[in-house]
Amino acid sequence: MGRDTRCYEELRWLGEMSWLVFDETKIYGSWSIGLETEHGGSHGFGTPVDVDLATLTARIAEAAQDWFTGYEHTFWPVASRNPLRLLKPQLRNGRAVWVSPGDGTVMCSIGDLCK
Numbered sequence: 791m792g793r794d795t796r797c798y799e800e801l802r803w804l805g806e807m808s809w810l811v812f813d814e815t816k817i818y819g820s821w822s823i824g825l826e827t828e829h830g831g832s833h834g835f836g837t838p839v840d841v842d843l844a845t846l847t848a849r850i851a852e853a854a855q856d857w858f859t860g861y862e863h864t865f866w867p868v869a870s871r872n873p874l875r876l877l878k879p880q881l882r883n884g885r886a887v888w889v890s891p892g893d894g895t896v897m898c899s900i901g902d903l904c905k
Contacts, residue, residue, distance in 0.1 A: 791850050791901060793904060798867065800864050804862065806827070808825070810826065811824075821838075822835070823853070833856075844885055844886045851879035855879065869890055870892075877890065886900040887899055
């Protein structure tokens with residue numbers, strides 16, 4: 791998912807971004823996943839440890855999209871500007887993908903937006 795942010799000019803002001811994973815299975819029975827940015831922004835969420843990689847990837851993409859839109863006022867990734875529509879992260883046939891909100895077409899795998 792991090793690769794998908796690199797080609798979007800709207801996100802460059804955030805600087806370097808890093809994902810952190812904390813093993814909190816002994817306390818909460820889950821992992822905590824956090825995103826930190828160079829300018830001090832951060833966002834995190836918990837997820838059960840028994841999810842597969844594709845599901846986790848789609849959840850991370852959704853959490854990042856929610857944070858960018860809700861807290862940083864940056865719309866990403868944009869499917870269309872008029873009307874404004876964002877691609878949606880989904881799980882399709884065991885793959886984490888970006889989907890067009892209009893017709894549900896799979897645009898690409900999460901991680902391949904900038905290709």
